[in-house]
Amino acid sequence: RVGIVGAGPAGLTQAIALRHFLGDAVDVTVFDRADQLRPSLGGGVQLNSGAAVLARLGLGEALKACGEPARRVRGRNAAGDTLLDLDLEAAIRASPGAAAAGLVDAAGDVLALTVMRDELERVLAEAAGPKPIVPNERLVGLEALPGGCACLFASGRREEFDLVIGADGIRSEARRAVLAEKGGGLGTFDTGIRIQWGIAPGGSRAGPAGELHQWFGPGAYCLEATYGGAGGARFDQCVVVHAAEGQAGAEAGGMNPNWDTADVRGAMAARLRAAGLPAHLEALAQKCERCFELRCYTHNPLVPWVGLGGRAVLVGDAAHAMPPFLGQGTNQAVQDAYLLAKELAALRDGSRPSLEAALSAYTRARLPAVARLVASSRLLGVVETALPPLARDTFFRTTGALGVAKAVFLDGATPKV
Numbered sequence: 001r002v003g004i005v006g007a008g009p010a011g012l013t014q015a016i017a018l019r020h021f022l023g024d025a026v027d028v029t030v031f032d033r034a035d036q037l038r039p040s041l042g043g044g045v046q047l048n049s050g051a052a053v054l055a056r057l058g059l060g061e062a063l064k065a066c067g068e069p070a071r072r073v074r075g076r077n078a079a080g081d082t083l084l085d086l087d088l089e090a091a092i093r094a095s096p097g098a099a100a101a102g103l104v105d106a107a108g109d110v111l112a113l114t115v116m117r118d119e120l121e122r123v124l125a126e127a128a129g130p131k132p133i134v135p136n137e138r139l140v141g142l143e144a145l146p147g148g149c150a151c152l153f154a155s156g157r158r159e160e161f162d163l164v165i166g167a168d169g170i171r172s173e174a175r176r177a178v179l180a181e182k183g184g185g186l187g188t189f190d191t192g193i194r195i196q197w198g199i200a201p202g203g204s205r206a207g208p209a210g211e212l213h214q215w216f217g218p219g220a221y222c223l224e225a226t227y228g229g230a231g232g233a234r235f236d237q238c239v240v241v242h243a244a245e246g247q248a249g250a251e252a253g254g255m256n257p258n259w260d261t262a263d264v265r266g267a268m269a270a271r272l273r274a275a276g277l278p279a280h281l282e283a284l285a286q287k288c289e290r291c292f293e294l295r296c297y298t299h300n301p302l303v304p305w306v307g308l309g310g311r312a313v314l315v316g317d318a319a320h321a322m323p324p325f326l327g328q329g330t331n332q333a334v335q336d337a338y339l340l341a342k343e344l345a346a347l348r349d350g351s352r353p354s355l356e357a358a359l360s361a362y363t364r365a366r367l368p369a370v371a372r373l374v375a376s377s378r379l380l381g382v383v384e385t386a387l388p389p390l391a392r393d394t395f396f397r398t399t400g401a402l403g404v405a406k407a408v409f410l411d412g413a414t415p416k417v
Contacts, residue, residue: 003151003161005147005174007032007133009045009117010125010316010333011167013054017341018156019129025348029159029288031151033138033168042117043197044227044237045210046070046327048092048413050113050334052102057200057338060105062123067113073409075396077389078217078276081280083381083396084405088112091406092413101346101415109292112413114200114212116229120330122306144306149311163355164312165340167333170297172318173389178307187300191323193381195296198267198288201228202234203250206280209234215394217275219243223383238284240268243385246296249360296323298378301371306359313359315340320370328373328412369416376408 002018004011007030015028047054048070051063075084089110102112125133125259129163137157142164143150147165151157166174170188179186207213209226223239268285301320316333343358354360383395399405 001027001029002359003149003159003164004030004167005029005139005164006030006167006169006172007034007125008167008169008316008333009050009120009330010169010318010337011122012121012128013057013166013334014165014167014315014337014341015128016059018344019337021341021345022348026344027313029161030133031137031139031153031159032133032135035136037173037352043199043239044116044225044235045120045330046112046114046366047120048088048103048112048331048354049101049328049415050331051113053334053338053417055102055105055111057127059082059123059127060111062127063111063115063120064109066119066123066162066228066230066232067115067235068226068410069112069210069368070112070114070225073212073214075214075216077393078278080278083216083392083393084214084400086400086405088407088409088413089344091410095410095414098414099320099400103415104411114225114227115265116227116235117330119229120405122230139173142174142312144181144308144311149308157222158319162311163344164308166312166314167316167337169317170299170321172314174312175318176241176390178305178312179303179315181198181307182304184303187303188321189298191296191298191301191378191383192380193296193323194242194293195290195324195389196240196242196264196271196293198238198240198265198268198285199289200236200238200284200287200289202236204287205235205236205238205284215281216384216396217272217277218389219279220271220275222275222277222281224281230269236284236287239305240267240271240285241296241381241385242271261289262290262291264329266357267293268325269359288352296372296381297321298323301367301374302337305363305367310359313340313362319366320372320374322370325384326373326377326408326412328377331368331412332370332373335369335415335417337364339365365417373412376411 212225314337
């Protein structure tokens with residue numbers, strides 16, 4: 001029996017991958033603190049390496065049906081000067097081994113796309129199997145057992161499993177339990193960056209749907225892009241990133257309170273205007289019908305991912321939450337889930353001599369890739385929000401001209417599992 005805590009992309013992919021590799025040999029139960037899978041929740045995500053891995057699990061066509069192809073990234077400053085122009089499709093097609101890695105599918109399509117998080121979760125939930133997600137169960141602790149691990153929930157429910165997989169995100173209670181056993185802190189830090197998201201109906205932005213446009217101004221960075229959603233609908237997203245007052249680097253406490261949509265929308269528009277960014281961005285912000293603001297946290301990935309006597313393991317943001325500046329959080333979570341399921345299948349067929357060996361192989365394989373991306377994401381966040389304009393512009397022009405930006409993109413976009 002395997003218990004999965006968290007029904008986001010990491011947890012749902014984990015359920016799919018376990019059934020893909022182990023079939024009826026595994027009994028999987030997924031718990032989530034929410035009372036249901038909620039439509040119109042959250043923003044959009046970028047998929048590339050994650051899309052390639054999900055295609056191996058049979059979801060390639062479903063993703064292409066709901067996602068918007070991501071063909072290009074353009075970065076400009078407030079004056080409109082081009083700082084970065086990266087043809088994503090061309091970079092992937094020219095990359096050695098892209099097709100073998102699954103980034104170019106059998107139909108010749110590049111699996112780089114943007115999709116709303118709620119639509120991605122709907123696709124994953126449908127593929128996760130007939131056993132329903134157990135809703136409204138908030139994990140409050142884990143208990144080590146001889147040969148197993150028990151999940152303790154706020155409702156008083158107690159469930160015992162052979163293995164518990166913590167996929168419960170940035171505020172992971174599973175991570176807390178694993179690290180408490182090791183005598184360490186959470187290793188969760190406030191980056192000092194704040195992110196405002198706004199979601200508008202498709203057709204609200206000026207740029208082409210397949211292009212992600214970055215804009216850099218004094219005190220603010222803006223991303224505008226189009227994402228696929230439910231029923232073939234398209235949504236335009238406006239993201240405003242800025243450095244916040246306060247102590248960056250302090251170990252994080254709770255999340256900031258939610259703002260009303262009108263408050264965030266007004267704050268986004270005011271910040272874009274103050275940064276001297278093009279007027280169409282402020283117009284896009286004003287068209288957003290759903291807005292929210294979050295602090296940007298990151299996890300130290302160089303902590304134990306396995307605990308409770310080797311019967312609990314972390315995946316996704318619970319293990320290595322990273323700033324969103326490379327768009328790799330969901331992609332890496334999907335790869336975690338895939339490789340963990342593959343290692344558990346190796347345990348069953350005798351290729352791994354023990355559960356400890358299987359979990360150790362999983363962490364050894366995943367840690368270098370995600371640690372590198374966490375570091376790169378944090379650096380990019382500093383460049384985009386803290387450097388003086390001249391230094392920032394020089395950084396992007398230079399990394400673009402030298403091919404560094406393309407190499408960093410391909411590093412995240414290419415599956416490592």
